[in-house]
Amino acid sequence: YVSLASCAGAILAQILFVVLTMSIFAIMGIQLFAGYDFVDADGETPRTNFNTFLNAFLTLFLILTAEGWNEVMYDGMRSVGWFSAFYFVWVVVMGQMIFLNIFIAMLMNSFVDVLI
Numbered sequence: 001y002v003s004l005a006s007c008a009g010a011i012l013a014q015i016l017f018v019v020l021t022m023s024i025f026a027i028m029g030i031q032l033f034a035g036y037d038f039v040d041a042d043g044e045t046p047r048t049n050f051n052t053f054l055n056a057f058l059t060l061f062l063i064l065t066a067e068g069w070n071e072v073m074y075d076g077m078r079s080v081g082w083f084s085a086f087y088f089v090w091v092v093v094m095g096q097m098i099f100l101n102i103f104i105a106m107l108m109n110s111f112v113d114v115l116i
Contacts, residue, residue: 010106018099022064025091026056032087038075048072063088064095 029050038049048071050056063069073088 007106010109014102014106017102021095021098022057022060025060025095026050026053029056029060029087029091032084033076033080036079038079040071040075040078046072046075048075060091060095063091064099066092066096 030053033050037051038046040046047055048059048062048068050059059072063072069088069092073085076084076088
C-alpha cells in the first residue's frame with residue numbers, strides 16, 4: 001500500500017497531462033474539421049465526430065485507445081479528403097508514444113523509490 005500511495009501524485013499528474021493533451025488535440029480537430037459533417041459508409045452522421053468539444057474529446061479517447069480509430073479516419077477522409085489522414089495518424093503515433101513513455105517513466109520512478 002505504501003508504494004501505491006507514493007505513486008498517487010504521479011498518477012494524478014499523468015491524468016492531468018493526458019486530459020490537457022487530449023483537449024489540445026480536440027481543439028485542433030474541431031478547427032481542422034469545422035464545417036464538415038462526418039458521414040459513415042451508410043451516409044449517416046456517426047457518433048465519432050468533431051462537431052462539439054465533448055464529441056471531439058470522446059472521439060480522441062476512442063482514437064488513443066486504438067479501438068476503431070481507422071473507422072474514424074476513414075469517415076474523416078470520406079468527409080474532408082485524403083489529407084485528413086495525416087491528422088489521425090499523427091494523433092495515434094504521437095499520442096500513444098507520449099502516453100506510453102510517461103507511463104513507463106512513472107513506473108520506473110516508483111520502482112526506484114521502492115528500492116531506495
